Amino acid sequence: MFKRAIVRTPGKSMINGLTTAELGLPNYENALAQHAEYIKALKDCGLEVLVLGEDERYPDSTFIEDVALLTRDCAIITNPGAPSRRGETTEIKKVLRDYYTHIEEIREPGTVEAGDIMMVGSHFYIGLSERTNESGAQQVIEFLEKYGMSGSVIRLEKVLHLKTGVAYLEHNNLAAFGEFLSKKEFYKFHILEIGEDESYAANCIWVNNRVLIPQGYPKARETIKSAGYMIKEVDVSEFRKLDGGLSCLSLRF
Numbered sequence: 396m397f398k399r400a401i402v403r404t405p406g407k408s409m410i411n412g413l414t415t416a417e418l419g420l421p422n423y424e425n426a427l428a429q430h431a432e433y434i435k436a437l438k439d440c441g442l443e444v445l446v447l448g449e450d451e452r453y454p455d456s457t458f459i460e461d462v463a464l465l466t467r468d469c470a471i472i473t474n475p476g477a478p479s480r481r482g483e484t485t486e487i488k489k490v491l492r493d494y495y496t497h498i499e500e501i502r503e504p505g506t507v508e509a510g511d512i513m514m515v516g517s518h519f520y521i522g523l524s525e526r527t528n529e530s531g532a533q534q535v536i537e538f539l540e541k542y543g544m545s546g547s548v549i550r551l552e553k554v555l556h557l558k559t560g561v562a563y564l565e566h567n568n569l570a571a572f573g574e575f576l577s578k579k580e581f582y583k584f585h586i587l588e589i590g591e592d593e594s595y596a597a598n599c600i601w602v603n604n605r606v607l608i609p610q611g612y613p614k615a616r617e618t619i620k621s622a623g624y625m626i627k628e629v630d631v632s633e634f635r636k637l638d639g640g641l642s643c644l645s646l647r648f
Contacts, residue, residue: 396603400442401490401646405430405457405634406449412637413455413477415555419636426633430457433644436629440602442647447490453483457634458643461508461526461556462487464519464535465648468542469497471535476506476526487646494648499538505531510556510643515563519546520580522557549580558642560594564601568622570615572597587622589615598640600647607641 405427410420437444450456455477462483464471470491472484484500491498501507511522512535519539521532529548536546552574554560561571561581569581572589575597589597596615599608606619610630620626631641 397440397442397647399445399494399648400437401445401447401459401487402430402434402437402644403447403457403459404449406451406454408451408454409457409637411454413479414637416636416638421633421636426457429630429633430644433629433631433641436607436627437602437645437647439627440605440607442602444645445490447486450483450486453480455480455637455639456483458510458637458639459483459487459646460643461510463491463646464507464509464512465491465495465646466514466519466539466542466544467517468544469499469538470495471507471509471538472498472500473507473509474501474503474505474531475508476524476528476531477508480508497542499541501531501534504528505534507531507535508556510558511551513557513561513563517544519544520557521546521548522551523548524551524554524556526556547580549578555638558598559638559640560597562597562599562601562642564599564606564619564622564624566623570597570599570619585622587618589618595635595640598642600642602647609635609641 508526511527561575569584593612596612606624610628
């Protein structure tokens with residue numbers, strides 16, 4: 396169960412954020428409204444939410460998940476593969492000192508973005524992507540083992556981040572689409588298949604016995620609901636324009 400979440404308000408500079416989506420520029424006022432609804436959804440799930448102010452220096456800084464991995468015993472400050480995001484780690488490290496005694500940091504030549512890391516109990520699956528390299532992944536695994544946890548790597552073929560295409564929803568259930576339907580690493584899980592036409596909904600999050608999913612994906616909603624979950628839909632369409640999703644917008648711990 397999660398107790399807290401940390402989010403960062405999007406800045407006006409978000410229109411300059413990294414993207415491959417080709418969906419046009421985000422509307423800033425709409426993004427603020429959607430972000431407020433996202434915060435409300437987290438609170439409705441019982442979380443205490445720390446809202447950090449916008450940081451105009453970093454257009455992608457609202458996607459706060461990427462700059463730290465929060466575990467039961469330690470926080471790991473990442474080294475984002477996108478050079479324009481690396482300055483974000485300084486600020487999040489200061490914030491996390493209020494919550495963690497043990498804070499580790501990924502060092503060059505390692506790169507890691509935590510959107511590539513999926514927690515399943517005390518084990519962490521780490522996607523090797525354009526943003527997360529072998530050196531970074533091995534550093535994460537060493538830190539996890541230091542605190543009695545474990546990790547393993549998965550090579551990604553098409554998606555930006557691991558959690559772009561797969562989400563662990565507890566109770567041995569994975570929501571997944573595309574390349575993740577046949578990954579040998581996931582054979583032991585019960586797969587909730589998300590269709591290619593609604594693939595964006597694979598980036599959903601389990602929060603204290605509810606599943607938050609992006610609004611507007613009815614087939615994915617029914618697939619997840621049929622597995623026994625309470626569903627909360629959240630509109631994050633403005634963030635989709637920047638390759639972002641529900642998991643990217645918060646650190647949950």
